[in-house]
Amino acid sequence: MSNLNSKLSRRTVLRGLGVSLALPWLEATSSLARASTAAVSAAPSRMAFIFVPNGVVLDNWTPKTDGYGFKLPYIMEPLAPVHDDLLVISGLTHDKGRDNGDGPGDHARSASVFLTGAQPRKTDGENIRSGVSVDQVAAQKIGQRTRFSSLELGVDPGRNAGNCDSGYSCAYSSNISWSSESTPVGKEVNPRLVFERLFAAGTPSEVDKSVQQRQALQKSVLDFIADDAKRLQTKLGRNDNRKLDEYLTGIREIERRVGSDVAAKPLDVDVDYAIPDGIPGDYQDHMRMMCDMMVLAFQTDSTRIATMMFANAGDNKNYRKIGVPDGHHDISHHGGNPEKLKKITEINRFHVQQLSYLLQKMKSIKEGDRTLLDNSMICYGSGISDGNRHNNENLPVILAGGGNGTIETGRHIRFDTETPMCNLFMSMLERMDVDVPFVGDSTGYLSGLTV
Amino acid sequence: MEEVVEVARANASDFASRAFRRPLTTEESDRLFSLMRSAWEADASPNEIMQTTIAAVLASPHFIYRIEEDDDALFEDGIRALNDFELASRLSYFLWSSTPDKVLRDAAQTKQLHTPEQLAAQVDRMLADPKAEALVKNFVGQWLQLRDLERLSPDPKLFSTFDEPLRQSMRRETELLFKHIMAEYRSVLDLLNADYTFINERLAQHYGVENIAGDEFQRVELGGKRRGVLMHASILLLTSNPTRTSPVKRGKWVLDNLLAEPPPPPPPNVPELGEAGETLGTLRQRMEQHRADPNCAVCHTKMDALGFGLENFDAIGMWRDADGRETIDPSGELPGGRTFASPADLVQILAENKKEEFARCMTTKMLTYALGRGLGVSDRCTVSSIVDNLSNDEFRFVTLVKSIVTSPPFMFQESGR
Numbered sequence: 001m002s003n004l005n006s007k008l009s010r011r012t013v014l015r016g017l018g019v020s021l022a023l024p025w026l027e028a029t030s031s032l033a034r035a036s037t038a039a040v041s042a043a044p045s046r047m048a049f050i051f052v053p054n055g056v057v058l059d060n061w062t063p064k065t066d067g068y069g070f071k072l073p074y075i076m077e078p079l080a081p082v083h084d085d086l087l088v089i090s091g092l093t094h095d096k097g098r099d100n101g102d103g104p105g106d107h108a109r110s111a112s113v114f115l116t117g118a119q120p121r122k123t124d125g126e127n128i129r130s131g132v133s134v135d136q137v138a139a140q141k142i143g144q145r146t147r148f149s150s151l152e153l154g155v156d157p158g159r160n161a162g163n164c165d166s167g168y169s170c171a172y173s174s175n176i177s178w179s180s181e182s183t184p185v186g187k188e189v190n191p192r193l194v195f196e197r198l199f200a201a202g203t204p205s206e207v208d209k210s211v212q213q214r215q216a217l218q219k220s221v222l223d224f225i226a227d228d229a230k231r232l233q234t235k236l237g238r239n240d241n242r243k244l245d246e247y248l249t250g251i252r253e254i255e256r257r258v259g260s261d262v263a264a265k266p267l268d269v270d271v272d273y274a275i276p277d278g279i280p281g282d283y284q285d286h287m288r289m290m291c292d293m294m295v296l297a298f299q300t301d302s303t304r305i306a307t308m309m310f311a312n313a314g315d316n317k318n319y320r321k322i323g324v325p326d327g328h329h330d331i332s333h334h335g336g337n338p339e340k341l342k343k344i345t346e347i348n349r350f351h352v353q354q355l356s357y358l359l360q361k362m363k364s365i366k367e368g369d370r371t372l373l374d375n376s377m378i379c380y381g382s383g384i385s386d387g388n389r390h391n392n393e394n395l396p397v398i399l400a401g402g403g404n405g406t407i408e409t410g411r412h413i414r415f416d417t418e419t420p421m422c423n424l425f426m427s428m429l430e431r432m433d434v435d436v437p438f439v440g441d442s443t444g445y446l447s448g449l450t451v
Numbered sequence: 452m453e454e455v456v457e458v459a460r461a462n463a464s465d466f467a468s469r470a471f472r473r474p475l476t477t478e479e480s481d482r483l484f485s486l487m488r489s490a491w492e493a494d495a496s497p498n499e500i501m502q503t504t505i506a507a508v509l510a511s512p513h514f515i516y517r518i519e520e521d522d523d524a525l526f527e528d529g530i531r532a533l534n535d536f537e538l539a540s541r542l543s544y545f546l547w548s549s550t551p552d553k554v555l556r557d558a559a560q561t562k563q564l565h566t567p568e569q570l571a572a573q574v575d576r577m578l579a580d581p582k583a584e585a586l587v588k589n590f591v592g593q594w595l596q597l598r599d600l601e602r603l604s605p606d607p608k609l610f611s612t613f614d615e616p617l618r619q620s621m622r623r624e625t626e627l628l629f630k631h632i633m634a635e636y637r638s639v640l641d642l643l644n645a646d647y648t649f650i651n652e653r654l655a656q657h658y659g660v661e662n663i664a665g666d667e668f669q670r671v672e673l674g675g676k677r678r679g680v681l682m683h684a685s686i687l688l689l690t691s692n693p694t695r696t697s698p699v700k701r702g703k704w705v706l707d708n709l710l711a712e713p714p715p716p717p718p719p720n721v722p723e724l725g726e727a728g729e730t731l732g733t734l735r736q737r738m739e740q741h742r743a744d745p746n747c748a749v750c751h752t753k754m755d756a757l758g759f760g761l762e763n764f765d766a767i768g769m770w771r772d773a774d775g776r777e778t779i780d781p782s783g784e785l786p787g788g789r790t791f792a793s794p795a796d797l798v799q800i801l802a803e804n805k806k807e808e809f810a811r812c813m814t815t816k817m818l819t820y821a822l823g824r825g826l827g828v829s830d831r832c833t834v835s836s837i838v839d840n841l842s843n844d845e846f847r848f849v850t851l852v853k854s855i856v857t858s859p860p861f862m863f864q865e866s867g868r
Contacts (some may be wrong), residue, residue: 104716125825145541216493217503224486224507232512237521237867247512318604318693325606327693 014063043367044145045404045434046298047375051114051176053315053372054332055387056348056396057341059165062090063412066309070412075345078353081360085373086408087449089397091415092424097383097392106390107314107329108168110383113392115307116174117422117440124163126239128171129361133178134425134439136185137309141434144256146303152177153194153290154187155283156317165314175314183246187309191276191289198293198302219255226251273430284321284354286402291358298372299365302430309349313383319347332387344387347363355380376401377428393417397424399449403431405447415446459497463504471513472550473536474560483507483684504843516542520865526688535559537864538570539638542856545554545821547578548585574853577742578633594816594830595680595708597622599689606694610767612657620654620668621685621768627668628680638846639813643709644679644820647672657684657769676770678798681705681761691766696774698738705757710805711812714750734778735759758785760797810841814851821855833858 008206056075061237063070070088072080075331079086097106097113102122113121118131132140143149158174165173177186187193222296229248233241256283273296280286311317313392315329324331324343355378362373383395394417402409422442429436475483486507490500507513511858518538525531533541539559543551551746555573564573570792577583587646592598600622605613619727627649632641655663660671680686706712709726738759741751762779765771773779781822783797784790789804801809814837819826826834838856844850 048679151642213495214494217495217499218488220486220489220493221507221510224482225510225512226539227482228511235520236518236520239867240521244512316692317602318606320604320607325608325694330692338666407587 007360013216026115030079042181042404043370043375044301044304045432046304046306046372047138047428048298048308048376048378049115049176050358050378050380050382051111051309051313052348052351052380052382053111053311053313054344055110055382055384055390057345058394058396059341060345061348061396063088066414067414075352076398078349078356079398082363082373083355085359085363085400085402086411087407087409088401088412089399089415089424090394091417092381092395092397092420092421093393094395095418095423103166105166105168106384108165108172108391109314110392111174111176111309111391112168112172112178113426113440114381114383116178117420117425117442118181119173120168121166124167124169127180127182128169128184129442130172130178130184131181133176133307134177134429135175135177135305135438136423136433137436138305140179141436142432143303143305146301148160148198148303149253150177150185150305150307151194151297151303152185152187152307153190153294153295154312155286155290156309156312156315157189158187158312159212160184160186161368172386174309176183176309177307179249182242186287187307189218189286189290191286191293192268192278192281194290194293195273195276195296198297198300222255223250226255260363264327281320283317283319284350287354289356291354291361294370295358295361295365298362298376310354319350322346322350329387334388355398355400362401370402370405373400374402375404377403377407377431379428395421399419399424399428403428403449406431408451411451413448415448420444452822454611454792456723458725459487459500461488463501463508466505467508469550469556470508471511472517472540472556473689473837483638486805488817491706491755519864521864522653523866526866530863532565532863535562535564536562538862541861542570542825546574546586546852547580547855548589549582549802552797557799565862567862570856570862571853578849578852583633584630587626587633588634590679590817590820591626591629593820594813595625595686596704598847600685603687603688604693605691605767609694611770613767615655617657617684617767620651620657621683621688623651623668624649624654625683628683631670632848636847638851639848639851640802640806640809640846642813643809644798645673646678648677648683654684655768659770675795675840676763678795679802681709681718681763681798682768682794684764685765687761687768694732696758696762696766698734698762699723699741699751699754700758701761702754702756702758705801706754708816709801709812710808711815712808714754717747717750720791734774735762756785757797759783760791763794806846807842810838810846811835814838814841814855816850818855818858818860822860830860833860 045240060074061076063073064072072083074304078112083149094113094117096117096119097109099106102119105122109120112130115133115135116131121129156174159170160174162170170183175187177185177187183308185372188197213221226248229244229251233244236244273292276289282290291309297303297306309438311328314329316329318325318327324346326343328347331340331343334344359373359378362376363371365372367375378400379397380400381395384392385395399407400409401407420441420443422440423444423446425439426442427446428442429439430445463483464475467479467483468475481505487500487504490503495503501659512518515732519533536559539551539555543549543555554576555564558569558573563569586661600618608615615846628642628645631637631649632639647744649668650658650660650663651666651668652664655661658677663669663671679769690704691697703714706714738755742748760781760783763770763772763781764773771779780793781794782790785800789800791800811834814834815826818834819836837851840850840854841847
């Protein structure tokens with residue numbers, strides 16, 4: 001799809017910030033590319049997934065009419081500025097989020113199944129097992145085209161051990177990205193650390209001075225520790241070797257970054273973003289700053305794949321600032337109580353406001369004739385639909401952005417109940433230039449993303 | 452020049468052996484040296500050579516992981532005794548959450564660290580060291596879930612006195628009680644029913660204790676109303692909802708963390724409480740529904756009784772006689788027919804009748820922490836024999852720690868192949 005990688009691989013170093021920042025997708029690049037090649041070149045496609053916990057109040061979520069011209073329901077009203085960029089999707093199901101004989105633990109399952117479509121093994125011990133998530137499927141196929149194969153973001157810190165929900169490990173509740181069936185990809189919740197990871201290759205003078213020497217030294221360190229790890233493999237048992245595999249995977253990722261052409265090359269460009277101080281005290285500020293990080297990463301083509309958890313599964317924080325002093329999980333068991341439903345609706349709307357912030361920001365960034373949002377697919381939703389019933393059919397899902405001209409937005413579409421959510425993922429992967437036979441419990445592609 | 456090289460080589464090996472918590476093999480030392488040589492050949496300055504070496508050591512799996520080799524040749528019938536260096540690491544990370552100090556390294560070097568006597572002798576020294584604060588912070592933080600206190604936010608309209616200093620003081624109180632038990636060779640049962648505690652001015656206000664001034668914590672004798680960690684504000688807060696107490700959470704917390712009798716998860720398809728609209732009445736009357744359904748009653752009889760016994764403490768652990776307009780009835784009956792009239796009564800029953808269960812629970816939690824792995828069926832005997840040791844020695848904390856570090860799962864390794 002995108003044959004521009006070689007042209008877009010120029011990177012930049014930011015003087016003043018003292019950090020290197022990848023070169024944003026500039027119009028100049030685009031016209032240059034057009035002038036020099038006959039083919040029409042496209043900006044890269046990006047894809048992100050955003051998870052919200054505890055389901056939504058569907059009555060205030062689902063649009064009343066299908067197709068074009070649907071009226072935004074109360075929860076989605078904050079999305080008015082990006083109304084035409086939305087595809088609201090009803091009817092999708094995550095069957096593997098159901099108990100299927102495993103008993104309670106719907107919240108943990110709702111997060112672990114969200115992007116994997118796999119039934120998690122019910123355990124709070126070390127033998128966790130889920131499936132490879134759609135973002136990681138893509139990262140493993142096309143991640144080498146950017147400096148970072150993917151970016152995993154969140155707001156609440158996670159735990160990977162201990163029991164978080166009726167016998168399910170906390171790893172299931174606090175991660176949505178899985179690089180293998182036994183390896184959750186930890187999310188970063190500190191915007192400063194994300195910023196540093198994305199953009200800290202040292203000061204320009206340092207980079208200029210001795211790039212080659214530094215790379216040679218880094219390479220010898222990597223060789224030394226990879227050697228250590230390989231020697232150890234023969235001396236360890238099965239479980240320990242699984243840990244060591246994660247370590248080796250990490251080394252390979254760094255080797256790729258140090259050794260490949262996509263590493264930073266200096267060039268002067270200013271990007272107007274102050275280095276974050278750390279984790280903001282206010283929840284909304286925090287979510288928005290993490291959204292900013294995602295936008296920066298996409299904008300600079302540091303990665304094309306990202307995930308974000310606005311909160312962990314079953315989260316029970318209160319939303320006092322919007323008049324909801326109760327814990328989110330507690331009131332999600334609303335029992336049909338109108339007052340509780342009103343409060344959950346407000347929480348759902350509050351999360352959608354943050355989505356709107358992200359989408360508007362992406363829409364404001366021009367990429368050639370289009371915008372960053374036009375070139376992206378942002379899949380927003382929850383792994384259960386109603387917090388009271390914990391059901392996994394008819395999930396609340398929004399797909400925002402034009403998928404690089406492959407999705408016709410501004411519509412509400414409805415699928416037969418039991419249509420796998422993973423079929424949507426297949427259609428998204430197809431648009432990311434990723435060809436796999438299936439993901440999770442997919443049975444095919446989702447028709448109807450175009451008219 | 453040769454001298455400089457030799458010194459650099461010796462420094463690097465010494466640093467690596469401390470980082471890896473064991474002597475380096477000749478082969479490792481050679482590889483480290485060739486790393487330094489290749490840096491030198493790349494025209495790196497002496498500082499850069501050292502930086503590169505240190506980076507390699509600190510990024511090595513031997514530093515990042517605590518490696519206990521699982522080499523077939525070492526095992527007999529799938530089991531092997533750990534060597535002195537491995538035991539030094541186990542001890543040090545258990546009690547200090549840190550790398551072995553010089554005393555431990557020297558003991559390992561001279562092979563004076565593998566008999567039960569040698570291990571037990573280190574325990575006394577290590578628990579007296581300020582580094583043992585790590586055991587308090589990390590073990591208690593995880594076992595009693597004190598770490599979760601950071602994330603809780605009681606409704607400020609209902610609990611306007613709650614603030615950050617109070618949150619910090621709550622956590623510290625529980626840590627200090629544990630620390631006292633550890634340092635003074637006291638019985639672990641004090642955690643259940645100590646009639647003393649440690650508070651500062653902020654917590655004294657909260658508890659309604661007079662004449663305590665300043666940020667320093669001091670020991671106070673409690674008159675009757677509060678006893679043990681169950682009545683620490685920390686535990687009472689972290690087993691509550693933001694707007695109200697949750698007797699179910701409190702009861703479940705006791706079963707999970709003090710008695711190791713975790714209730715099974717609720718059966719599938721439980722109908723909602725009061726689905727046809729909220730049932731009127733006190734929290735207690737509403738919760739009675741749990742016990743009306745025999746499917747729920749199995750567990751809720753136990754959980755709810757424990758939880759309602761603590762209803763005199765509100766969602767941030769302040770004493771109260773009434774909840775709204777309803778006078779609180781803290782009495783109840785435990786399975787087996789023992790009745791109690793007050794929170795202190797309830798805790799007294801636990802301390803008298805549930806000693807063994809509590810000791811077993813704490814042993815299980817601490818052995819898990821010490822080994823860094825979940826316990827299996829094969830660990831049951833170990834737990835039972837540690838509990839026997841405890842009950843034969845007045846449940847003293849130090850006996851628990853010594854029994855753990857001299858137990859087979861601590862001193863031996865099972866092959867994971």
